Amino acid sequence: MHVKVISFGILKDWLGSGTALVELEDGATVADLMRSLTADPQHGGRLELQLAGIAVGVNAEYAAAGRVLRDGDEVALLPPVSGGSTARTGTARPADSLDESEANQETISLTRERIDAERLVTAAKSGEDGAVVVFDGIVRNNSRGRVTLYLDYEAYEEMALAEMRRLAEGCKEKFGVRQVTMVHRLGRLQIGETSVLIVVASTHRAQAFDACRWLIDTLKQIVPIWKKETFADGAVWAPGEPFPAELQMPAPEVSRES
DSSP states (O other): EEEEEEEOHHHHHSSSEEEEEEEEEEEEEHHHHHHHHOOOOGTTTHHHHHHTTOOETTTTTEEEOOOOOTTTOOOEOOOOOOOOOOSSSOOOOGGGHHHHHOOTTTTTEEEEEOHHHHHHHHHOOTTTEEEEEEEEOOOSSTTTTTEEEEEEEOOOOOHHHHHHHHHHHHHHHOOOEEEEEEEEEEEETTOOOEEEEEEESSSSSHHHHHHHHHHHHHHHSSEEEEEEETTTTTEEOOOOOOOOOGGSSSOOOOOOOO
């Protein structure tokens, strides 16, 4: 059988291509695929370290190492998502532990256009609300002591949208808020532009504050979006936080002849 393997972020640079067709035996698992990739001599054994700690998506859903693959499956290799480390206020849950979302496409979205924060905040308000809390993530002009020129964001779009919608529904259930808006930019962003906007409307301010913080922290941990930073002296993929332990792939075990 054949599976389509796609990679993102720094993995795309390491593997030399964003897409590959890999032949496997019938009944092979995600772990078997990882071993196959690591054993490929064209990578000179480098992938053992590079694949450590990644997550894997099968047909746009997070998958465990034991997941059995089928002919034609799309397997995504996902390095830790980027956007900067944040202090955690709780344990992030993978999206498959949340209820299916019925969120409106206009309030949970990815866009390559400028985010109109004022319009989205106004649209989120209702007469029953006592508070609206906003997180407006913007592109700053420096990172880790280097001068930033611009950022480029890419995503596994189908999976990212599904994760965002499930997070929104999970947030409503967890915190009892009325409305969640999440919009993330893709493509090239200039200094001062909004990269991600989160708006939470609620009857009470405490729930709105807690929900907004939980959403941005969890989004930065499990939603497959990556950031490439271009500086005055070079460009790098931004390092990401480790995935939650339950999403991380175990290190591939490869036997080599002596």
